[in-house]
Amino acid sequence: MAVVISAVLCIVLGLALAVGGWKVIALGGTWYFAILAVGFLLTGGLLLARRRAALWVYSLVMLGALGWALYEVGFDWWQLAPRGSIIAPFGLWLLMPWVAQRLGWQHFGARAWGGSAIPLMFAVALWGAAAVQAIVTDSHDFKGMLPPPLAQAPGAEDSVPDGEWHAYGRTQHGTRYSPLDQLNPGNVARLEKVWQFNTGDQRRPGDPEETTYEVTPLKIDETLYLCTPHNLVVALDAETGQERWRFDPQVPQSINRQHQTCRGLSYHLDEAAPDAQACRQRLFMPTADARLIALDADTGEVCEGFGDEGAVNLWANMPHQKEGFYYSTSPPVVARGRVIIGGAVNDNVSVNAPSGVIRAYDAVSGELLWNWDPGNPDQTEPIAEDETYSESTPNNWSISSADEALGLVYVPLGNQVPDQWGGNRSENTERFSSSIVALDIDTGQLRWVFQTVHHDLWDMDVPAQPSLVDIDTEGGLVPALVAPTKQGDIYVLDRRTGEPVLPVREVPAPQGAAEGDEAAPTQPVSALTYEPPELEDKDLWGATLIDQMMCHIAFNGLRYEGRYTPPSTQGTLVHPGNFGVFNWGGVAVDPVRQMVFSTPAYLPFTSTLIPRENDEATYVSDSEPHLNENFGAPFAVELQPFVSPIGLPCIAPPWGYVAGADLRTGRTHWMRKNGTVRDRAPVPLPFKMGVPSLGGPMLTAGGVAFLSGTLDYYLRAYDVTTGKELAKWRLPAGGQATPMTYLSRTGRQMVVVVAGGHGSLGTKAGDAIIAYALPR
Known part of the structure; x- marks a missing residue:
């Protein structure tokens, strides 16, 4: 019976492979x-005939498969394992006495293991030897x-106290670097949880799939400030x-929104106001229903003098107004007394979309000071109440940065739908899509533009906040901008x-x-990229031989000529996909070491164009x-992973991965796979296969980096010099958020991480804000 079952399995597998x-x-x-199929079918036929030649044939199958696997992937365990996942165990099964005896041997024991x-x-x-070698080889x-x-070294130049965190990237330079050095590679493993706060803001029925906690808190004086996906401020x-106050802007739910998140708040100190005046310190929060609200940082009360009873309506002067189709998920920039903000537009719903205009408001009064419209870039004076901005222009859904000394704000732009x-696309769209623009903080006038993708057809928005750092070059110190992109390039300008600069x-x-x-x-x-x-057949993968073959079928049925293969009705493989090598979490930059800590991710997508017959049907x-x-x-x-x-x-x-590169030379000095499949696999085994992360890293002067955005549920610490996980x-x-750090009033360096999950990534939802510090 064992021989018959073995033969049937062999033939069935051979037919599937054929x-x-x-x-x-x-x-x-x-x-x-196909060649493998012949070997399996021949082995199966010989097994049915109870011929010992079946073992000879299958040994050739195994040797041929091993030779081909080593030729293609070498001793790479995660590549080798699926190639042998059926072949090697089946070979071992055929050697068992209950199979071998039925192929002509009359006795168990030594005679059953001889000859064929x-x-x-x-x-x-x-x-077996190849498997052992692959396990111990780090390829x-x-x-x-x-x-x-x-x-x-030039170091960091900013007015933010060392122990505080005043903006999304700590300062308006967006480096995500703290000058605190209490934590170092020698002691960071002793970090322990000091407190945990649960906001109570959980996912609600009717929320969009992409309801996510992506916030990085601010720390000003003795208080942390954060927002939640439904725009509560705590x-x-x-x-x-302990909670001091909370504010609920009463944002109505909407099925029209693509995103339900708040990445952070912005802070402004009105130095002209008396110390005791209300709203001298104020917070700005963009909401999912397109408002910009100003709050008193001390009390959580609305700053009534800002805009219309404490809020500015971001729908003002917008074309194609439809509830839920325009909102801001990212904190604005506050520079030179101006609150500068863009907004997100739902992806690819209609060619008639709201504008991607960037607007600057007075931080105290809420008066509109200028507007930069990518469709009308030269006219920045506030438009009249009865006018509208250009429709469907590239928008700024991510975080901007600013250099107040140079008087410039740096805005990452997306694409036109x-x-x-x-x-x-218009001439201006072709100029500004997927680019970084530098605007004059005072007037909004365009100073320069750098495009990262020409005529973008892949949703390769510039997704992350540019980081500002001064770099020592042969020509002297250069004020630089470091811009990570979805396609994997890090531009240093x-x-x-x-x-x-590079x-x-x-x-x-x-x-x-x-x-x-x-x-x-x-x-x-x-x-620096x-x-x-470029993908080849040998790069394709699967947990078993069969689903690996299915990936080969899919791959060879798609159009793929490398990065930037245009979308097609046939279906195009887009690698990297629109998830991006880098996304909104960006990178962290150490201004003293002049290095960048990044988190490259690699997940291809498919992009299939479907001809539309009319403007009403859904496809x-x-x-x-x-x-x-x-x-x-x-x-x-149709976009699919x-x-x-x-x-x-x-x-x-x-x-x-995590990677470390020198910004002076563009050289990557280390790159290590990062994260496990513990929380993604059917069985929670902590295999360190290297998983994507969504949420940025944070660096400290103590030589330690932190990251929490991986698809497994961990906060990790790394040695900045080597990339080693500490x-x-x-x-x-x-x-899926970016950690931050600060100094508590008792002198402890705290590391804070938000654990709330990410809807479209399918990570576990929650509402926890957790602080860690060394034992007292």
Whole structure:
């Protein structure tokens, strides 16, 4: 019976490999699966005939499969394991006496293991040896050391006290770097939880899928300030975590919103006001119903003198006003007494979308001081009440940064909808899409623009806050801007002019856009880049041989000519996908060491254009807000992660790293896979495969970095010099936010992380704010 079962399994598997393998060949892929099918079918037939030659044939199958695997992927355990997941165990099974005896041997024992079994024993032993070698071989980590700081390093220049955190990136320079050094590689593992506060703001029925905790708290004087996904503002005692006050703006729920989150608040000190005056210290919160609210930081009361009873209506002068289709998820910039804010627009619903205008309001009165409209960039004076801004222009949904000494605000811009088809874009849109613009803080006038993707057809918005740092170069100290992008490039620019500090070259890009569109002939690539290498058949993955074959079928059925392959009706593989190598969490920059700590992630997507027959039918959505329908455009778009039938990525791990690079040279000195699949696998095993993170890192002067955004639920600490993981602490939910640090009133350096989960990533939801410090 064992022989018959073995034969049937072998034949069934052989038939499956034959059908799938032939399809792979027909699509222009590898012959491997078809050849393997022949071996399985022949083995199965010989087993049915109870011929000992079955063991000879299967030994050749095993040896051939091992040779091909080592040729393609070497001793990479996570690549080798699925290639042998069926082949090696089945070979071991055929050596069992209850199979071997039925193939002509008359006795158990030594006689059952002789003759024809020897080649199969050898093949099984080789697979075992290869597995052991692969387990002990680290084929992905790039280990090295960052150079020490310069003898006369420029350091950080800002007015924020060392022990405080006044803006999303700590200062308006957006470095996410703290000059505190109480924590270091020698003691950070001793961190313990000091307090935990639960906001009570949980996900609600009817919320969008992407309801997320992404907030980084502020610390001013002795108080922490944070916002929640439904725009509650909470003030906590920074020493104890006790609630001091909370404010509820009563934002109504809406099925139209794509996002329900608040990444942070902004702070302004009105130095002209008397010390005891209300709203001398004020917080600004953008809401999901498109208001900008000013609050007294001491009491949580609305600052009545700001705008209309404490709020500015961001829908003012907007075209195509539809509830839920315009809002701000990111904190504004406050610089030179101006509150400068953009907004988010739902992705790819219609060609008739609100404007991407950037507006500056007086921080005390709420008066509109200027507006920079990407569709009308030269006219920045406030427009009249009866006028509207340009429709459907590139928008600023992420975080901006500012240099008050230079008088410039640096704004990362996204794309004009629809993201994947650009046949209707204007000259100004082509100029500003997926770019960084430097605007005059006082007037809003454009000073320079740097475009990171030409004629973007892949939703490669500039997703993150630019970080400002002074870099020591051969020509002297250069005030620079460090901009991470979805496509993996980190651009280092002179923030006075927008000219590259590290070289940027234009490289040829694939052509052949959809009907009515065109693709840019070249694309810019930075000298500091984490772009993935072009995918090949050998890079495809699966938990088993079968779903790996299915990924081969999918891969060879898609259009793919490398990065920037245009979207198509055939279906295009977009790698990196629009999740991005980097996203809104950005990077952390050490201004003393002049290095950047980053978190590259690699998840391909597929982009399929679906011709639209009219402006009413839905093709890719079932309900409001009808994302990706692109009403009014020639195509809807179906966007999917590139995964196997069982939902695992079709490319091999690692899918996420941490990396350290020198900004003076652009050289990456170390890069380590990061995170486990503990909270993503059916069985919670902590395999360190390297997983993506969403939420940025934070650096300290003590030489320790912190990150909580990985898909497993941990806060981690790293040695900045080597990238080595020093310690980790379990979180009660997903930590898709950027940690921060400050000094408590008793002199302890606290590290605070938000663990609330992320809707579209599927991490566990929660509402915890957790503070850690060294034992007293």
